[in-house]
Amino acid sequence: MAEIVLDKVTKRYPDGALAVQDVDVEIADGEFIILVGPSGCGKSTTLNMIAGLEDISSGELRIGGERVNERAPKDRDIAMVFQSYALYPHMTVKENMAFPLRLAKVDDATVEKKVAEAADILDLGQHLDRKPANLSGGQRQRVAMGRAIVRSPKAFLMDEPLSNLDAKLRVQMRTSVSRLQRQLGTTMVYVTHDQTEAMTLGDRVVVMRGGLVQQIGAPQFLYDHPTNLFVAGFIGSPSMNFVPATLENGSLRSGLGDVTLSDRIRNLLESADAPREVIAGIRPEHFEDARLIDDASRSRGATFTSSVEVLESMGSDKYAYFSISGEQATSAELAELAADVGTSDVPGDGISLVTRISATSTAKVGEPAEIWFDADKVQLFDPATGKNLTYSGD
Amino acid sequence: MAGVGGAETTARKVRWGVLNAVVVIYALFPVLWIASLSFKSAATLTDGNFVPREWTLDNYANIFATTEFVRALLNSIGIALIATTIAVVFGTMAAYAIARLDFPGKKLLVGVSLLIAMFPQVSLVSPLFEIERSLGLFDTWPGLILPYITFALPLAIYTLSAFFREIPWELEKAAKMDGATPGQAFRRVIAPLAAPGVFTTAILVFIFCWNDFLFAISLTSTERSRTVPVALSFFTGSSQFEDPTGSIAAAAVVITIPIILFVLFFQRRIVAGLTSGAVKG
Numbered sequence: 001m002a003e004i005v006l007d008k009v010t011k012r013y014p015d016g017a018l019a020v021q022d023v024d025v026e027i028a029d030g031e032f033i034i035l036v037g038p039s040g041c042g043k044s045t046t047l048n049m050i051a052g053l054e055d056i057s058s059g060e061l062r063i064g065g066e067r068v069n070e071r072a073p074k075d076r077d078i079a080m081v082f083q084s085y086a087l088y089p090h091m092t093v094k095e096n097m098a099f100p101l102r103l104a105k106v107d108d109a110t111v112e113k114k115v116a117e118a119a120d121i122l123d124l125g126q127h128l129d130r131k132p133a134n135l136s137g138g139q140r141q142r143v144a145m146g147r148a149i150v151r152s153p154k155a156f157l158m159d160e161p162l163s164n165l166d167a168k169l170r171v172q173m174r175t176s177v178s179r180l181q182r183q184l185g186t187t188m189v190y191v192t193h194d195q196t197e198a199m200t201l202g203d204r205v206v207v208m209r210g211g212l213v214q215q216i217g218a219p220q221f222l223y224d225h226p227t228n229l230f231v232a233g234f235i236g237s238p239s240m241n242f243v244p245a246t247l248e249n250g251s252l253r254s255g256l257g258d259v260t261l262s263d264r265i266r267n268l269l270e271s272a273d274a275p276r277e278v279i280a281g282i283r284p285e286h287f288e289d290a291r292l293i294d295d296a297s298r299s300r301g302a303t304f305t306s307s308v309e310v311l312e313s314m315g316s317d318k319y320a321y322f323s324i325s326g327e328q329a330t331s332a333e334l335a336e337l338a339a340d341v342g343t344s345d346v347p348g349d350g351i352s353l354v355t356r357i358s359a360t361s362t363a364k365v366g367e368p369a370e371i372w373f374d375a376d377k378v379q380l381f382d383p384a385t386g387k388n389l390t391y392s393g394d
Numbered sequence: 395m396a397g398v399g400g401a402e403t404t405a406r407k408v409r410w411g412v413l414n415a416v417v418v419i420y421a422l423f424p425v426l427w428i429a430s431l432s433f434k435s436a437a438t439l440t441d442g443n444f445v446p447r448e449w450t451l452d453n454y455a456n457i458f459a460t461t462e463f464v465r466a467l468l469n470s471i472g473i474a475l476i477a478t479t480i481a482v483v484f485g486t487m488a489a490y491a492i493a494r495l496d497f498p499g500k501k502l503l504v505g506v507s508l509l510i511a512m513f514p515q516v517s518l519v520s521p522l523f524e525i526e527r528s529l530g531l532f533d534t535w536p537g538l539i540l541p542y543i544t545f546a547l548p549l550a551i552y553t554l555s556a557f558f559r560e561i562p563w564e565l566e567k568a569a570k571m572d573g574a575t576p577g578q579a580f581r582r583v584i585a586p587l588a589a590p591g592v593f594t595t596a597i598l599v600f601i602f603c604w605n606d607f608l609f610a611i612s613l614t615s616t617e618r619s620r621t622v623p624v625a626l627s628f629f630t631g632s633s634q635f636e637d638p639t640g641s642i643a644a645a646a647v648v649i650t651i652p653i654i655l656f657v658l659f660f661q662r663r664i665v666a667g668l669t670s671g672a673v674k675g
Contacts, residue, residue: 053567074573086568090586099582100572147572157571 002064002154003029004050004187009059011045011211019045021211022059027155027189032181034202035191037234038340042211043191044159050189051080051157064154074103079148080157083164085140087132087147094119094128097146104151118146121180138169145180155187162197174200195235199223207231209336229386230333232281232379238319238354239337242329245280245380252378254280255326255351259302262376265390269380272389279329279381284319286377287355289363290370301375306353307368313359320363322353322371333386425650431643439640453644463645465617466625471652473535473621474603477542481599482592484543485550490584492551493558494566504551511548519612526613533615541609546599553598557591558584593660600656604649622649 004027011020020042027033035043048054050061052073061069068076079100087096097118101111119125122142132140141161148156161177162170178201181188192198198205199219207214207222207230215227219235226232232240245254250266252259261269290303310321328351355371363369380389431439432453434446441447457463491497492504522541523532531537561584569579610621620628626645629638 051571053570072575073570074575078571080568080571082564082568084562084564086562086564088565088568088583099569103573103578147568151573 002187003027003031004155004189005060005062006046006050007060007062009046009049009061010057011042011049011054012057018211020049023208023213025206025213025216027187030185030187032178032188032190032201032203034198034205035189035208036193036195036198036205037208037214038336039193040210041208043193043206043208045211046208047080047157047159047189047191050155051078052076077153078155078157079151079153080159081144081148081161083160085132085144085164087140087143089132092129092131093124093135093143093146096132096143097150100147100151106151114150115146118150121149121183122146137165138173141165141173145177149180149184152184153186155189156181158188158190160192161190163192163194177201196237199235205235207234209333225388225391226281226379227388227391228333229279229281229331229381229388230337232381232388233334233337236283238284238356240281240283240379241351241353241355242334242381243280243282243324243351243353244327244329244383245278247274247276247278247380252278252280252375252380255324256280256304256373257302259375259378261378262300264376264392265378265380268390268392272387272391274380274389275382275384277383278389279331279334279383281379281381282373282377284354284356286374287320287353287357288372289357289361290372292358292361293372297374298372301373303370303372305368305370308363308365311363311365315359317356317359318361318363320355320357320361320369320371322355323350324353325350327351329383331381331383331386428643428646431639432647434640436637436640439637453640454648457641457645457648462617462625462628463622466620466622467648469535469617469619470604470621470623470649473538473542473619474600476535477539477546477603478596478600480539481543481546481550482596485547485554485595485599486588486592488547488551489554489558490580492555494563507548507551510544511552515545515608519608522609523612532613533619535619537613538606538609538619538621541613542603542606546602549602550595550599553595554588554591557588557594561587597657597660601653604653 004025006023006025006027009020009023010018012018023042023046025033035046037043045054049056050063052068052071056069060067063076063078088099091099094115097115098111101114106114115128116125119128122145124139124142124146127135127139127143132143135143141164144161158177162173165173174197177190190197190201198207202219204216205219205222206216209230215222215231217225222231222235226235229242233242243254243256245252247253247269250261252261290298293301304324306322306324308320309323310319312319312321355373357363357371361369378390381387382389427444430444430446433449433451434441435448435450435452438446438448488503492500518541526532526537531540565583565587566579569583570576574582605623606621607623607627610624611627614620614624617625622645626642626649629642629645
């Protein structure tokens with residue numbers, strides 16, 4: 001067990017392309033940290049550099065206080081689980097898990113013991129003599145984990161370990177990965193493109209985009225205080241609604257009507273030197289059916305009326321979808337998010353909104369509903385730089 | 395509907411069965427014929443019967459009684475085995491490099507090896523004859539092994555690099571993460587998985603060397619290095635007036651046996667889909 005420090009770690013390919021740029025992360029001993037971002041953001045490259053499978057172009061990587069830039073993977077004492085599992089097909093489950101120990105020339109009795117322990121933790125006892133070809137996806141995934149945990153490494157690296165499982169198994173394995181990490185108390189670096197995994201698993205999350213770290217923090221902190229449009233749009237599901245808006249004498253004019261901003265937000269905007277044109281971001285849960293709001297809250301926010309396009313009842317809440325007139329918010333970061341999700345070419349008129357309202361709401365599809373939103377929870381972003389003008393995290 | 399479907403599949407099975415039988419008979423008939431000839435005595439050789447009326451092993455006894463054939467058989471086995479071993483060893487190394495590494499001149503190397511494989515061998519016979527004569531390689535084992543390797547190596551590289559490309563690269567990365575040196579990763583993970591490819595290649599190369607007639611007849615002149623296909627063409631009867639057909643037939647059957655054994659032996663190791671289960675589901 002050890003802490004992992006990335007000090008201005010950069011990966012530049014021979015053709016000059018920058019895959020990862022000046023990544024500074026200090027991963028504490030026993031911490032579960034997630035690297036998350038859309039494909040091509042450099043998260044896997046960063047993981048491979050920690051593993052030693054890719055060279056570090058500049059910067060320093062320290063594991064347990066020692067510089068390991070020049071060490072081969074085998075001398076770094078870290079284990080890795082691959083997205084494809086990469087099980088050795090000519091070996092049985094047992095041989096697969098014993099492989100790292102055999103290479104380390106551990107004696108037979110210890111190998112038996114360690115493999116049995118790992119098999120016990122991962123519930124693989126009855127499959128030890130089978131070949132990977134005869135295992136289900138979930139079982140293969142567990143063998144891959146078993147191979148990583150048998151030799152009690154300093155740290156685990158996981159490269160999208162759950163992305164090949166079907167949805168239900170993924171949820172199940174997610175909790176067992178989390179439990180496993182707590183049980184072993186080993187430092188874990190976990191790469192995923194799935195923001196749900198990032199939110200639910202990690203002690204801290206590193207959001208990356210285009211080889212740059214956007215923000216590092218606890219999942220809830222990133223959710224509440226995104227530093228820019230990209231993090232705001234990436235973290236959270238359904239994602240944050242973005243509406244172009246104009247600031248005028250402390251009030252915000254947008255397709256959702258005019259809102260007087262709270263003093264807190266006004267102060268933040270002043271110190272951030274906000275431009276006139278901004279992008280307002282509102283999380284779905286900060287909307288509510290106006291009929292269910294008491295007067296005190298009502299005065300804190302603003303309401304708009306629009307007809308419900310789609311209504312999804314989730315039992316505990318309802319998701320109501322609206323589309324309001326006006327131009328969609330545009331910025332480079334939002335375009336990248338849309339491209340990643342694959343919605344960039346979905347045609348749509350106006351601005352689409354997702355709201356999460358109470359299950360007791362009587363809103364109906366096709367009928368107008370009056371919707372309230374909390375003005376104090378609105379986050380404002382600079383369209384040019386993507387910066388959160390209302391960031392109050394520090 | 396089920397009845398109709400059943401009748402249809404039966405009819406289909408019969409149709410395919412007949413077709414398969416025709417193909418198998420067509421392919422095996424000459425082999426059976428030569429086997430039949432090899433068991434006939436000199437007197438009944440030309441009687442036109444498919445099944446010999448008098449079975450005899452004289453032909454086999456005769457060919458093994460002459461040093462001409464035995465020596466040629468040894469030459470054939472030795473030359474083919476040595477050429478196969480060298481071609482497969484170098485082919486494995488080259489194919490691994492081609493499949494895994496990016497190095498300058500890789501495309502050129504692949505292109506040149508393809509060119510060599512395509513080159514009409516007959517146009518090389520005269521220059522090779524002259525070269526080998528002046529180098530003292532004419533009518534020696536190396537004199538045949540070298541051209542065999544030259545033509546077998548591209549074949550080996552092509553077959554093997556296709557196999558290496560099938561092996562997921564992540565397995566090698568996983569081995570490295572598990573603490574293997576590059577050498578250990580190759581020996582314990584990559585090589586066992588590439589084994590079917592190596593055996594397939596070995597069979598192909600061996601057959602190529604074993605069957606060659608063109609180089610063997612041009613680059614040899616005596617029993618010292620003459621291989622079986624050539625020796626066959628020099629067969630004469632025990633006297634000038636005797637027809638050597640029976641001996642040739644017996645020799646032909648004998649030289650088929652090593653190929654059959656070779657294929658049977660290695661076939662068990664060519665397990666398709668050995669890498670299944672390595673990655674994904």
